[in-house]
Amino acid sequence: MKSLLVLLMLIIAGTGVAFSQTQGAMNKEAAQSYKEADKKLNDVYQQILKDYAANKTFINNLKEAQRLWIQLRDAQVKAMFPAATKSYGSMFPVCKANYLSELTQQRTETLLVWLNGLPQGETCTGSIGAKE
Template sequence: MKRMLLGTALALLIAGAAKAADDCDNASDQTTMNVCAGDALKKSDKQLNDLYKQVEARLKDDADTTKLLVSAQKAWISFRDAECTFSSSAVAQGSVYPMIYAMCLDGLTQLRVKDLQTYLGCEEGDMSCPVPAAQ
């Protein structure tokens, strides 16, 4: 009986996840669009944090460059947040604001993801790259 209940619960969770993804593809109300934009940002932010940790790990033997990375990342976060506050200010009092703000954050986060991926793809001997090649 417990297995049957567990199986049913699991099936409902899977169906709920599929429905949520479908809701985002066909969102027709602002609340759903806001939630979907927030979910996309969370996914991008996780990707960014994972890549940042990889870059940090490659710099573990270089404290000075690690400090520069930390400084750059803090400055980038400040820029991203300020830019998105500015660019979404026209709708700051509206129900669309959470979606517009999250979409801005997500877009800039994806650009930063690409930057970090580039650093992680540097080849040995690339003097223009601050991150050592993978060993």
């Protein structure tokens, strides 16, 4: 019985060590997730620019919308974390990167409709699919 208890304690202790991360590692992981989300957004945006290149009016409006979205994203981050960076503690880099990832993924989903289209029967398509 004593051996079983010792074995169980070793397993639990080993599991805890296997899942622990340093703050630096968490920061790096969150930053990498944001970098990947940003890359996906840029890939989608570039593909739209390519696919809709003949529709100059749309392209100009999309570029303006993207520029304004970046300003909105940055303003949202400032609204979420208005105090000095150090006041949020050591988790701030993770929290900020996670929030940036979330906002970026939302924007990517918004832009994807120009590549993937809308559901069958949707009548309010606007510029979606108007590649010329």
